[in-house]
Amino acid sequence: MYCTKCRELSVLMLVLFACIFSSCKKEYEQANDLVLELNEVSLSTDSTVVVSVVNGNGSYEAVSSNVDVVTATVNQNAIVIKAGTNVNNAEAVIAITDRYYQRANIHVRVTKNVALVLSKDSIVLNAQQGSDTFSVKSGAGNYKVSISNSLIAKTIVQDSVIRIVGKQAGQTTLTVSDQLGKTKTIPIRITGADYAFAFGTSYFGWADFKSIAQVDPTIRQNKQITFELTCKISGYRGLQTFLGLENNLIIRGKNDDYKSTHPIEIAGLHDSIMLLSTSNFNLNEWMNIALVVDCDKQNVSDKYKLYINGIADPLIVQQNKGTHTTVDLSSSGDNNLFEIGRASGQDFRAMQGTVSEARVWTVARTAMQIKDNMCSLTESAPVGLLARWKFSAGVNTNYIQDVSGGKYETNLILSAVSGGGYGQVFAPSNLFVERGCPK
Structure with missing residues (x-):
């Protein structure tokens, strides 16, 4: 009888303990993560900061790893942290726990209160x-x-x-x-003045748009582009490079000085498309060259348009074995670089001239937009401006700053024409000369 009652009481206690344990376990498993407003704070000596508990389970406790540096007290969901009075450049950690022993830390730095x-x-x-x-x-x-x-x-x-x-x-x-x-x-x-840069035949510039393509693949599939260059050419040379992407889409001078004509040549897709300007370009005169490509157009005359000083110059088709369906700005025969003033690593492809500004757009600019902005960009929020290089550094430099203000900054790196390389070199400040504007 006694043993039976003892056995019944034991079973009852086991059942009760199991219920309590199960309830506690369930409640613990439903505990919230302990989240604080801040996990790092900086204080000056003898100052106080309050850090709120954003999420937790109540019954908070705070313990400092070094009470000489900082102390902590709890006021409901607020942790009040106070720095010591004779402390400088010291650190401590405040450990916060709640009723379910969830834990979070606050890293505290204490610095002497000094003026900045x-x-x-x-x-x-x-x-x-x-x-x-x-x-x-x-x-x-x-x-x-x-x-x-x-x-x-x-x-x-x-x-x-x-x-x-x-x-x-x-x-x-x-x-x-x-x-x-x-x-x-x-x-x-x-307060520096606007200048132009005298490339001569000593320097060229390149830009790395392929680095943009790694984070923005659309740079490889442009349906529209516009290349612009404001320059003054001092000599004729066959295939001298103005700007662009070798074997992809490039603007260059066509003939050597002994020839009677001197048109601008557009070459693309490994010379599958070859176009010539109707007009000749003159030496020692400022001119703006703008090439607009709209890949959605079917006819060559609509797809490729050349503007000289803001005026459309009809293009003569030399060869048409294929045209652009898109323009990949990250692809060229020059280490996949966009270049101004040289191509193919060849000295004879160097530009003989001076440049005041160059721009690359991912839209097809209109004739009016080109003409109105040849000498300065007056639009407050230009759409599609990928890169803009104003050659106005005015100091010894190895790059020309991109001032497009767009999502990506792509500076134009300066390199030496000779040697066929792409190493970055410093150009002297005296090569920044007076800037001109097409008449």
């Missing part, structure tokens, strides 16, 4: 691709820099030293912040 002071209160650059350097004289460290208009300048930050590099003439502001959230803003003004 810069070595300069303004920056003026007298060349469009000029540069200047300033430093943070005092501050809490971990400096970050932002520019209000990234079309005007860019920054290079190394610890407390900040270098400003110009892109084009204009004004903007630069803001420096430290890890305590203190900020300092200074004005930047770039």
Whole structure:
């Protein structure tokens, strides 16, 4: 009898324990993840910050890894963190747990409260691709820099030293912040003049659109494109390169100086399509050349249009074995590069001339758009502008800045014509000469 009752009581307790355990286990399995508003904070000495619990299970506890650096208390769903009074450049971790032992950490940095002071209160650059350097004289460290208009300048930050590099003439502001959230803003003004670059036969430029194609495949299948070049040619040379993609779509001079005619030649798809301008181009005169390709057009005369100084110049078909269905800007016979001033790594293909501006568009520009923007781009939000190079650096440089302001920045790299290579070289500032405009 006694044993039977004991056995019944034992069974009852086991059942009760199992129910409690099952309920707790189910409740634990339904526990929320512990999520905090912040997992990193920076404080100045003797200051306080509050971090909220975004998600959790209540009954929160906070423990500091070093109470001399920082302490933490809990007020419902708020973690109140207070830095020590005699602490500088120290770190600690606050461990937060809830009723189900979910855990989250807050990494805390404590820095002495110092003013943010810069070595300069303004920056003026007298060349469009000029540069200047300033430093943070005092501050809490971990400096970050932002520019209000990234079309005007860019920054290079190394610890407390900040270098400003110009892109084009204009004004903007630069803001420096430290890890305590203190900020300092200074004005930047770039006053450099507009120039043109004297390529001569010594330099050429190339752009790597294939790097864009790795993240944006549409660059390989353009239904429309426009190439533009504003230049002054100083000598005739057969097949001298103006700009484009060798074996794909390129604009070049046709004849050597002893020939009686000097048309502009368009060559594409390994010379499957060969077109000549009706007009000859003159030496030592500024001209704007614009090639527009619309692959949706069927007739060659509609698909390929050439404009000289904003006026349509009828193209003469030399060869038509095939035309573009799309234009792949990442493909050429020159390491898949887009080039200005040389092609095929051959010295004799160098351009004899000076260039003030070049543009690449992924739309078919109209005659009016071309004519109205030959010497300066007046449109505030140009559609389809992939790259724009203004040859106005005004300093020793190994690149021409892309100032298109588009999604991608593709600078034009300067290289030496001789040797057939593509290595980046510095061109001297005296090659930036007076800029002209077609009449």
